[in-house]
Amino acid sequence: MARNRRTNRFKYPEFKRKKLEQVNDLIAQGIYHLHDLPEDFPLTEKQAQAVEEKLNPEFIVNEQGILEKLLQLEYPLYFFDFETLNPAIPRFEGLQPYQQFPFQYSCHILHENGKLEYHTYLHENETDPREKIIESLLETLGEKGSIIVYYQPFEAKRLGELAEQFPEYSTQLNAIKERLWDQWEIFKNDYQHPDFGGSTSLKKVLPVLVPEMSYDDLEIRDGDDAQAIWDLVIQGKAGDEKEKKLEDLKTYSEQDTYAMVAIHQTFLETIIPNMKQ
Known part of the structure; x- marks a missing residue:
């Protein structure tokens, strides 16, 4: 080629x-x-x-490896993603310079009967968002079911940090951390495509597996933009654009977790039927 x-x-x-x-x-x-x-x-x-x-580049699909990973999942499936900020000067108590803290999360919940629901939290002012995030995600994620993320070390570290910073929630947060399942591992080990361009990022993987989905029409297209825009909003510098920018943040975050849902569904429709033949 x-x-x-x-x-x-x-x-x-x-x-x-x-x-x-x-x-x-x-x-x-x-x-x-x-x-x-x-x-x-x-x-x-x-x-x-x-x-x-x-x-x-090669096109490699290890169907058995993908199937084995999918069989680890327990319903309901929670497709989950944090958006974070890491300022040089710590904003809140207990943070170090450049330490990440979450200000938003997105979560699509897929039930075994196929029903899909959506939950999110976006902090909209300059106060410390961490405890509000914790309270909301504990309610959303419940006590059972696999929590699907894209690159597990990132979400696991954020959850661990929150557990240390707010020890009253440590038991629940550490239990959530144990339920994490990494969709990225499939693309690291079992699925490679020339059109990924040597990358395994969600933005590169998505249009190959789900061509009808794209970030191109979004106002916010990556995590760096999301950080910058949220910081602009909560510092009161968005002016008349505040509400629009908040909606843009919600749209971007929702896209990230729905992308994982769409990739998962693609595997269910292709890998599972092939393995049953």
Whole structure:
């Protein structure tokens, strides 16, 4: 398959900012694209694997691995996502510089009979949102059922931090943490597609598995934008745009968890029937 060479600059997981010296060395040699890497250029094992996946993408589906993961799920299924902010100067008691704190969550609940319901919480003023978030998510997530997230370490860490900061809720929050199930693991281990471009982010995976869904028409298209807009709103700098921006935040957050629902349904409609044949 023909590839545009200009798409393969050093924008992939293992050439991050911490590798800036390495990237600068390549640029000094006039090397800007992965295709042009010298064969003897020193790469770590992870970098070499990332380069190989980028330059020679494969379509891989481990149906048995996906099925085994899906069979771990217990209904009702809670598709859950936090939106967070990590300011340099801590806003609230108990936070460190650049420490994340949630200001919003989104949750689609899929019942075994196919019924889908939606719950969300968005903090809309400058007060500390954490305890309100805790109270709302405890009510939403109940005591049983798998909680599906996309990259479990992020949500698990936020829940653990909330449990430490508000010990009166620690038992419930730690119980919720134990119910987390990571949809991202499927794309890490069992499903690869050339159109992912070497990425396993939700924004890259979604249009491949669910072509009719897109973030392109949303006012907010990623978590960084969501952070910036919420911060603008709660500092009173949104003016007449406040209500619209709050609605944009809700729409974006809802899209993230509905995307996980749609991916899950795609697997149910494709992987499960194939395995039964």
